[in-house]
Amino acid sequence: MSKLSQVITIAVFLSLTSPTNAEILPPGNRPLPPGHHALIHAKVVVKPGVTINGATVIIRDGRIQAVTENGQTPETAREWDMTGLTLYAGFIDPYVTEAVPISTTMTQSITGTGATAAGKPGFLGAPGNELDPGSTGPGSGLSTMKPEHDVTETFSPKTDSYETLREQGFTAAVLTPANGIIRGQSALISLGQGSPNLLVIKPQLFQHIVFDTKASKPNEYPKSLMGVISAIRQTLSDAEHYNDTWEYYQANADTFKRPAYNKSLDTLQATLKNRQLVIIEPGSVLMVNKAARLASEFGINPLIVATGHEWRRPDLVMANGSRFIVPINLPKAPNMPSDSDWERVSLDLLRAWDWAPENPVLLQKNGLEIALTTHGI
Known part of the structure; x- marks a missing residue:
């Protein structure tokens, strides 16, 4: 499992197991949409030879919307701290x-x-x-x-x-x-x-x-x-x-x-x-x-x-x-037991x-x- 997957898995687990507060949400409150994410403080390899440090990657419904340096997190996005991690686009075979x-x-x-x-x-x-x-x-x-x-x-x-x-x-x-x-x-x-x-x-x-x-x-x-x-x-x-x-x-x-x-x-x-x-x-x-x-x-x-x-x-x-x-x-690679x-x-x-x-x-x-x-x- 990748580090990103581990971070997301741990976050989901904690959100499910931590005790809920007794706060009563006001009528009409909308929870953060599950498909909107912001990966912050990441090192992103855009393409060979081009790297962005301290990048913010915005993902909505499985699609990358933006990759910016020190970008702002949208209000509706869930934040994931990627400090120390390197992100790159997936390969296509x-x-x-x-x-x-x-x-x-x-x-x-x-x-x-x-x-x-x-x-x-x-x-x-x-x-x-x-x-x-x-x-x-x-x-x-x-x-x-x-x-x-x-x-x-x-x-x-x-x-x-x-x-x-x-x-x-x-x-x-x-x-x-x-x-x-x-x-x-x-x-x-x-x-x-x-x-x-x-x-x-x-x-x-x-x-x-x-x-x-x-x-x-x-x-x-x-x-x-x-x-x-x-x-x-x-x-x-x-x-x-x-x-x-x-x-x-x-x-x-x-x-x-x-x-x-x-x-x-x-x-x-x-x-x-x-x-x-x-x-x-x-x-x-x-x-x-x-x-x-x-x-x-x-x-x-x-x-x-x-x-x-x-x-x-x-x-x-x-x-x-x-x-x-x-x-x-x-x-x-050849495997030759002896020189002969x-x-x-x-x-x-x-x-x-x-x-x-x-x-x-x-x-x-x-x-x-x-x-x-x-x-x-």
Whole structure:
């Protein structure tokens, strides 16, 4: 428990256990509102390198209203003396998901059976070639393409779901879908406790694309990295054609047959028209460049989830100028019982141990915007 939590807990306990005075309050007396607080005499870190000493922090209904130096406490606020304590704004994790980080440095071989497996994508304009996506309602012909998925539909956290993040100083996070290739829409959530209605800050925040070669069902396309990228391109191309067809129909409704409704393709219109940002997890440094080129093909300005190996090919990374979400899941420190064990460690692994901690700095020093995440830890 933090010092602030201890102070508040003790104060509440004393207020409940101390004897009440026999004072009779006048008619119409209003008690101090429980959601209005003033943290006084605090040392506040506003941002790196900027500190306010003797600060007063005004909080109303869970929101910070003001941070001032030696500010006055409003009459309706409850005072909490923070002398000797340091306060800072809560961290925001931009990529929280139950899925483990993917790797596209190597993919499994495809057998003849796998190459001809059921679940190949249908082609627009070929009636009867549509596939069952494995879920109810209209949607994509591939179960891995579900841009309409919204994480808030099943968002119901337990009281300890995000306890670890809270203990590390995080107060909000982007909750990210965990399954599929085009996985759907994330949401910015509060990591507090309470009703899901109150914890969702902004729904349908980002669209998520992951180069996951293991996302499809056993007998479903795609199974290779080339197939994954092809399926993404086909889906985005279908979404563009879907939009053009509907626009033509709306202009020629008297002479043109109404197109079929496709919820997946309809949802992707926000992405293609840059109303909704896209986060792409490529899985390897070579695919970082491929992700940027894929996004550029469809006029999308993506955020890229870094792989931790961008130091291997900085030329590819710097060329596209994308923004990065950088995991801090650094390699574990080596434990070699004897000096001779080091002889079996490859030069490539030694370089990875040496360069991994510098990856965020490398990106930032080359003028790329980054945000850090605990993804993969």
